[in-house]
Amino acid sequence: MNTRAARWVILLVPASLYLFSWVHRVAPAVVAADLMRAFSITAAALGNLAAIYPYVFAAMALVAGSLADTLGPRWTIALGGVTMGLGAALFGLAPTFGVAYAGRLLVGLGASVMLIAWLSLAAAWFRSDEFATISGWTQTVGNVGALLAASPLALLVEAVGWRETFVVIGGVTLVLAAVAAGCIRDHPEAMGLAPINPDHTAQRAPALGEVLRGVPEMMRNPRTWPPIITAGGMYTTVITFLGLWGVPYLTQVYGLARLDAATVVSMLAVGTAIGAPVVGWLSDRWLRRRRLPMAVFAAIYVTCWIPLVLPADARLPVPWLIPFFLVMGLASSGLVLVWSCVREVNDPARVGIAIGFCNVPIFLAFGLLQWLTGVILDAKWTGLMSGGARHYPPAAYQAAFVVCLALAACALVAALLVTETRCRNVWRPPAR
DSSP, X not given: OOHHHHHHHHHHHHHHHHHHHHHHHHHHHHSHXXXXXXXXXXHHHHHHHHHHHHHHHHHHHHHHHHHHHHTOHHHHHHHHHHHHHHHHHHHHHXXXXXXXXXXXXXXXXXXXXHHHHHHHHHHHHSOGGGHHHHHHHHHHHHHHHHHHTTHHHHHHHHHHOHHHHHHHHHHHHHHHHHXXXXXXXXXXXXXXXXXXXXXXXXXXXOOHHHHHTHHHHHHHOGGGHHHHHHHHHHXXXXXXXXXXXXXXXXXXXXXXXXXXXXXXXHHHHHHHHHHHHHHHHIIIIISOOSHHHHHHHHHHHHHHHGGGGSOGGGOOOHHHHHHHHHHHHHHHGGGGGHHHHHHTTSOTTOHHHHHHHHHHHHHHHHHHHHHHHHHHHHXXXXXXXXXXXXXXXXXXXXXXXXXXXXXXXXHHHHHTTOOOOTTSOOOOOOOO
8 A cells, every 4th residue: 555545544544433423522412302301301410411521531631642652543543432332332222311421431431532543643644734734624524523413413313213323323433443443553664654754753652651751841831721722712612502502502592493403503513624624724834824823713703602692682593593603613613723733832752642631621621611501501490391301591591602702702812822833843852
């Protein structure tokens, strides 16, 4: 196999599993009412169930990064796929809410390694000035998964039921994990090919302790934090809407049917899928800048939250919803530059840890926000029930979205403080 063909394998095989990890990430929004009926739970409980995913991501971030740097991306991805597939099947078969928690926990454990291991592969198989573009394409793939978890998932759930749907998804994921184990190689030299990125040629896998020793240095580096805060403010809010409250908001406030609401919300994923590779290309090839595109996209994104917190008489008309959420998704795609920004101000020998470290604060904030928005909705619940699930008034959603607006504004401020690397690594070893 030549280098070009091998790179396609390295892109497409992990992409399939990463796609399914995103299906799980946003699926609770489509089956929210089903879960509340099946287990007789509140919005706060549903928020906690959805939050298991980001909490696991936060807890596993450094572990996943160290696995990618020591065990290698190939086996990290394959084992993650097996865990994710088993968790999905358990979630679908869960007789009680506690078992559903366990299934969601396994899914989160498996999914938590996918992006980090995939980007570690990209660091070995692609040049440094291609990395932001590849990072953008990973988010396109992820948001295709989010699209599958919108209207198509809603149709499948309506046809066969939510439980059967998750069992099928789990089975497919297990098959893809086996394909990953058979096809992926950690670096070009493992296929007898010439190295592509001089910083990541084949070498002895570092010990776990050796890898983790780089974490304190990364934390102390002030240039690490602005891109993480920017991405965190954008990611936590867009996924909270896309993956949890978007469909209930549109069904309860606008009166849309579930399928129609899922279609509208899926425009966020469409926008991100289009915008992420464009942002990466603009940054890598055209602008040769990191801070400028990140700040511009963050500014547009924070503006998009304003209509969602306005009173009823200023609410967006239904015909505007699809283009509005498309633009919002496009704007949120600026967050994909976080991995390039953090990687380029830290030790290039610790790619997995650098990428994994980004996930710790981002996913902790994501989990907290899902729980907090659920608490706000429950606090403003008027007692109305619909189809066995709680029905929340518009004021409840507006209060929850004010928090999202504030976080998006923090993201914009942080974007203005991002270190401009001009698409090259500017890290220097600390003085001894």
